[in-house]
Structure formats: structure tokens, C-alpha cells
Amino acid sequence: QKEVEQDPGPLSVPEGAIVSLNCTYSNSAFQYFMWYRQYSRKGPELLMYTYSSGNKEDGRFTAQVDKSSKYISLFIRDSQPSDSATYLCAPLSGGYNKLIFGAGTRLAVHP
Amino acid sequence: NAGVTQTPKFRVLKTGQSMTLLCAQDMNHEYMYWYRQDPGMGLRLIHYSVGEGTTAKGEVPDGYNVSRLKKQNFLLGLESAAPSQTSVYFCASSRDPSSYNEQFFGPGTRLTVL
Numbered sequence: 001q002k003e004v005e006q007d008p009g010p011l012s013v014p015e016g017a018i019v020s021l022n023c024t025y026s027n028s029a030f031q032y033f034m035w036y037r038q039y040s041r042k043g044p045e046l047l048m049y050t051y052s053s054g055n056k057e058d059g060r061f062t063a064q065v066d067k068s069s070k071y072i073s074l075f076i077r078d079s080q081p082s083d084s085a086t087y088l089c090a091p092l093s094g095g096y097n098k099l100i101f102g103a104g105t106r107l108a109v110h111p
Numbered sequence: 112n113a114g115v116t117q118t119p120k121f122r123v124l125k126t127g128q129s130m131t132l133l134c135a136q137d138m139n140h141e142y143m144y145w146y147r148q149d150p151g152m153g154l155r156l157i158h159y160s161v162g163e164g165t166t167a168k169g170e171v172p173d174g175y176n177v178s179r180l181k182k183q184n185f186l187l188g189l190e191s192a193a194p195s196q197t198s199v200y201f202c203a204s205s206r207d208p209s210s211y212n213e214q215f216f217g218p219g220t221r222l223t224v225l
Contacts, residue, residue, distance in 0.1 A: 008151055043115075043201055043216030044154070088153060096161050097142055097205050097212060098169075101153035 003027055006089055006102030015111050019076040023089035023102045026070065032092035033065050034099060035074050039085045047074075047087070079109045113137050115217035117202050123223045124192045132187040132220050134202030141207040143185040144169075144214065145177060147198040154201060160185055161207075192224045 006023045013019055021035075032051055036044035050056045053067045064073040072089050086106045090099040118133040134143065141162050146154040156169030160179040174196060176188045185204075189196060199221050203214040 004153075006153070041219070043203075043218050045216070046213045090154075096159060096167075097214065098144075098156060098159065099154075099214065101146075101155070103151050103153040 001026060003093075003100050004089060004091060004102040007105055008103045010106040010108060012108045012110065013079055015079060015081060015109055017079050017109070019079050019083070019107060019109075021074040021076075021087050021089075021105050021107070023072040024070055025072065025091055025100075027091070027093070028067070028070065030091035030093065033063070033072050034090040034092065035061075035063055036088040036090055036101075037085045038088060038104065044088060076107075079107075081109050081111055084108050115202055115204055115215050117200075117217040117220050119220060120218070121221045123225065124189075125225050126193060128192050129188070129190050130192065130222075131189075132200055132202075132222075134185045134187070134204075134217060135183055136185075136202075136204040136215070137183065138204060138206075138215065139182070140204035140215075141182075142205045142212075143179065144203045144205075145175070145185065145187045146201045146203065147171065147196075148201060148219075149198050157187065157200075192222075194224045196222065197224045198222060 034049040035047045037047045038044040060077045062075040086104040088104040089102040093100045115136045144159040145157040158177040163182040202217040205214045206212040
């Protein structure tokens with residue numbers, strides 16, 4: 001079993017839809033949970049992160065962690081075509097700032 | 112600031128050839144990382160470095176070697192390339208974290224081994 005499981009999609013939604021992207025993980029020691037966004041043929045960029053359980057909101061994006069069920073979510077409200085990208089969840093694993101990446105979910109928002 | 116840069120952007124090798132990928136960062140970061148990204152696999156850590164002159168193995172180190180002779184540069188070497196090493200390679204860097212610090216990624220190197 002992988003430490004981080006993420007459905008690779010692809011996920012196709014109309015502009016304005018609410019998008020839900022999800023990951024599960026197996027290691028209960030994870031405390032920091034990152035979401036990276038990767039546009040086609042580019043390097044990943046940090047979108048947002050949360051610490052421990054709870055929600056964090058940044059504009060149209062909300063990250064949610066439920067440590068009791070080891071479930072990570074990213075919600076995108078009022079999705080835009082510019083949100084079309086691959087979204088990677090990545091818990092922080094142990095020392096040295098190492099990340100464990102999910103497979104990434106490819107999202108397409110069509111006008 | 113250029114951030115994290117990678118050289119070359121594309122490369123095609125024949126099985127058994129060797130090559131070196133160069134990563135450079137101008138943010139004075141202590142930590143640097145090499146990942147590979149394959150379809151359906153996400154990014155997997157190959158090697159990392161926590162400072163000049165140090166290197167450590169990641170999740171998938173076999174077939175690769177690294178060196179960090181200067182703080183700003185992190186080199187990834189393939190001594191004898193194999194088709195299984197066809198992938199997109201990303202370098203990243205981050206500050207020495209007290210709690211957590213963002214990893215900044217380069218644009219990637221697309222490598223094909225025939």
C-alpha cells in the first residue's frame with residue numbers, strides 16, 4: 001500500500017463548479033499537509049498547506065484535513081479554466097523537509 | 112532572482128550512456144532535492160542534500176549518484192542509463208526548516224533513454 005493514495009482522474013468540470021480533490025494517507029505521524037499545483041510541462045508550485053486537523057481557506061481554495069480518518073481534501077469554489085492543472089497532495093514526512101507525494105489528480109475546467 | 116534552474120531541458124540518451132543533470136538555485140537555500148515524475152506515480156524522491164558537501168538517499172536512489180560541491184548547485188548523475196530511467200526530473204530547494212519551509216521547484220528535465 002502506498003503511503004499516500006490519490007485518484008489520478010482526469011476530472012472534467014464546467015466553469016463555476018465546486019471541485020473536490022482528495023487523498024488518503026496511512027502514516028498517523030504526518031502533521032503538515034501540502035497541496036501543490038502543477039501546470040502542464042511546468043514544475044509544481046505550493047498552493048497552500050495545513051497543519052494538523054482542520055480547515056484553511058485562501059480565496060477560492062479550502063484545504064481540509066481529518067486526521068481521525070487520514071483524509072485530505074482540497075475544495076475549489078467557482079472553478080475557472082485557469083485552474084486546469086494537476087493537483088498533488090503531499091504530507092511532510094519526518095525530518096529534512098521531505099515530502100511524500102500522491103499521484104496527482106488532473107483537473108480540466110471547461111468554459 | 113531566477114529561483115531554481117535546471118540544465119538541460121531535454122535530453123535523449125542511448126542505453127548505457129552517461130549524463131549529468133545540473134540544478135542551480137540563487138535563494139541561498141540549505142536543502143536541495145532531486146525527484147523523478149512518472150505517469151500515475153507522482154513525484155518520487157531520488158536523493159537529497161541538507162547542506163554543502165552532504166547527500167542522502169531518498170525513495171528511489173538506485174542507478175543515480177549526486178554531488179553538492181557548492182551550496183547553490185546539486186548535480187544528478189546517471190552512470191549507465193537504462194530505459195527505466197526515462198522520466199521527467201525535477202530539482203527543488205528549501206530553507207533549513209525550523210518547522211516547515213516551502214520547496215521551490217525547477218522547470219524539469221525531460222529525459223528519454225532509448
